[in-house]
Amino acid sequence: MRDHSVTVDSSTSPATLTFAPNFNVAVSFIDRHLSEGRADKVVIRQVGGSDGGPDGGAEVTYGQLAAGVNRAGNALLGLGIGAGDRVVMIVKDCPAFYELFWGAIKAGLVPVPINTLLRAKDYQYMIEDSACAALIYSPEFAGEVEPALAEAARKPAHVMLTEGDPSDGGGATFAALAAAASDVLEPAPATADDDCFWLYSSGTTGRPKGAVHAHRDMVVTGQHYGIDTLGLRQDDVCFSAAKLFFAYGLGNGMSFPLWCGATAVLLPGPPTPDSTFETIETYRPTVFFGVPTLYAAQLRALDAAPRDLASVRVCVSAGEALPADIFRRWKEKTGTVILDGIGSTEALHIFISNRLDDIAPGTSGRVVPGYDARIIDENGAEAASGESGRLLIKGGSTAKYYWNNPQKTAEVMVEGWVDTGDTYIRDDQGYYHYCGRNDDMMKVGGIWCSPFEIEAKLIEHAKVLEAAVVGRADADNLEKPAAYIVLNDAADAGEETSQALLEHCKSGLAKYKYPRWIEFVEELPKTATGKIQRFKLR
Numbered sequence: 001m002r003d004h005s006v007t008v009d010s011s012t013s014p015a016t017l018t019f020a021p022n023f024n025v026a027v028s029f030i031d032r033h034l035s036e037g038r039a040d041k042v043v044i045r046q047v048g049g050s051d052g053g054p055d056g057g058a059e060v061t062y063g064q065l066a067a068g069v070n071r072a073g074n075a076l077l078g079l080g081i082g083a084g085d086r087v088v089m090i091v092k093d094c095p096a097f098y099e100l101f102w103g104a105i106k107a108g109l110v111p112v113p114i115n116t117l118l119r120a121k122d123y124q125y126m127i128e129d130s131a132c133a134a135l136i137y138s139p140e141f142a143g144e145v146e147p148a149l150a151e152a153a154r155k156p157a158h159v160m161l162t163e164g165d166p167s168d169g170g171g172a173t174f175a176a177l178a179a180a181a182s183d184v185l186e187p188a189p190a191t192a193d194d195d196c197f198w199l200y201s202s203g204t205t206g207r208p209k210g211a212v213h214a215h216r217d218m219v220v221t222g223q224h225y226g227i228d229t230l231g232l233r234q235d236d237v238c239f240s241a242a243k244l245f246f247a248y249g250l251g252n253g254m255s256f257p258l259w260c261g262a263t264a265v266l267l268p269g270p271p272t273p274d275s276t277f278e279t280i281e282t283y284r285p286t287v288f289f290g291v292p293t294l295y296a297a298q299l300r301a302l303d304a305a306p307r308d309l310a311s312v313r314v315c316v317s318a319g320e321a322l323p324a325d326i327f328r329r330w331k332e333k334t335g336t337v338i339l340d341g342i343g344s345t346e347a348l349h350i351f352i353s354n355r356l357d358d359i360a361p362g363t364s365g366r367v368v369p370g371y372d373a374r375i376i377d378e379n380g381a382e383a384a385s386g387e388s389g390r391l392l393i394k395g396g397s398t399a400k401y402y403w404n405n406p407q408k409t410a411e412v413m414v415e416g417w418v419d420t421g422d423t424y425i426r427d428d429q430g431y432y433h434y435c436g437r438n439d440d441m442m443k444v445g446g447i448w449c450s451p452f453e454i455e456a457k458l459i460e461h462a463k464v465l466e467a468a469v470v471g472r473a474d475a476d477n478l479e480k481p482a483a484y485i486v487l488n489d490a491a492d493a494g495e496e497t498s499q500a501l502l503e504h505c506k507s508g509l510a511k512y513k514y515p516r517w518i519e520f521v522e523e524l525p526k527t528a529t530g531k532i533q534r535f536k537l538r
């Protein structure tokens with residue numbers, strides 16, 4: 001096999017990464033562990049059985065994973081898919097996610113993991129936009145994926161379930177194909193800067209954009225954030241409540257443990273206070289990754305009954321700002337700190353963060369070594385400390401471009417800098433304080449939520465004349481959507497109509513996108529040109 005290694009010089013700060021001229025990242029993250037003697041070490045502990053059920057959690061060793069990755073890569077190549085072709089994955093957190101993702105990369109294909117909480121309309125768009133050659137999905141998501149495929153103007157040549165009963169799909173499952181494939185696979189030629197995988201990122205009005213990441217990017221986040229900021233070690237056991245299809249979860253639950261030679265605990269089902277606590281008690285992770293909304297819900301559950309969280313040495317939060325009050329209550333209740341950090345799909349992972357030896361509650365912390373941050377005012381000039389402005393970020397893990405969207409690429413990625421769309425203040429000690437978005441986008445439970453999408457859904461309802469959706473702070477000081485509605489007939493205002501509108505939203509939008517408050521108003525505040533003034537509703 002050719003040399004596909006990366007050398008890490010930790011004597012410098014940031015650590016210096018030197019990539020071999022041939023660099024297929026699957027070799028560093030998968031095959032390297034065999035030559036380093038980890039073949040028998042457990043890399044994945046899956047909660048429950050392969051179906052996510054209550055018993056018989058699956059265990060996968062590094063050796064088994066490497067063989068599974070090779071089989072998956074060979075199975076994909078066996079379909080006749082060529083170099084650079086996209087493989088869309090709508091797959092729950094389970095070993096097959098790892099095998100497909102790394103098998104595709106090792107074989108020279110481009111995996112595109114997609115949010116499993118979306119609806120058919122979203123999937124249809126991503127299937128068409130990515131022009132994927134293959135789509136592979138967990139049986140759990142068939143109800144949204146199959147209608148998307150039926151409607152899609154451009155259909156992938158290969159559509160497969162990961163496992164389960166293929167009778168309705170007509171063909172073999174991916175598991176069956178992989179089982180029959182060889183477990184020997186040479187890494188496809190690649191360089192550190194070649195396209196490697198995509199992640200879709202949502203925008204205010206436009207459709208989701210495929211952020212194209214290079215082979216080097218997971219190395220950069222694993223080293224600069226995973227090891228050098230968070231202090232991950234090979235004896236760590238990582239458990240991410242955030243799913244693998246988010247850039248956040250992909251690092252926490254897969255690429256970081258693989259970079260460190262550590263172990264990941266995968267929870268295939270939804271992360272509730274109960275399911276996450278049970279997982280922690282049973283699988284004893286040392287590092288836990290959540291989002292503020294989950295920490296708030298877990299705190300409420302801890303008020304009702306104590307749980308054993310003693311295995312956890314550090315917790316991480318990202319996706320939206322962690323209120324200082326949640327940090328304080330969590331520390332009081334559990335004795336463990338939560339390290340808040342801001343990351344993005346475009347940067348791949350966290351680039352400004354608190355750390356165990358340097359915590360300022362209520363802030364995003366300081367810049368992670370290896371990244372540069374700038375805050376600029378409306379005129380594009382550097383904002384002074386204490387002054388708010390637009391946050392730009394630069395570093396070795398940022399996306400190369402948005403697929404099929406040169407205009408957005410030019411807007412967001414300028415001379416190596418990525419415009420985060422966030423307003424921040426840097427204080428005179430170098431801590432970054434989040435001050436909100438520059439657009440109307442919201443984070444709900446750490447996941448993007450466009451007010452326009454909820455408004456469009458509400459307006460579809462026969463009783464609704466106009467709708468405006470804005471973020472409103474809930475009891476935990478976390479933002480959730482609130483809807484202001486002008487009805488065609490004001491006499492319809494009331495609980496019954498509220499319920500009908502809620503049902504309407506829940507049936508057509510991803511589950512987390514429904515308005516938590518509905519208020520009926522006589523009119524919406526507008527500009528002279530008729531544009532809704534959302535800031536007046538906040």
Ligand code: 3UK
Nearest residue numbers: 247248318319320321341342343344345349350434
């Ligand atoms: C917001 C935060 C305040 C902010 C992500 C960790 O969230 C991630 O990626 P997304 O592309 O969203 C990025 C946007 O989310 N945000 C994220 N974290 C924080 N705001 N405090 C925070 N701690 O608006 C940012 O621009 O979904 C998080 C790792 C990888 C990620 N992709």
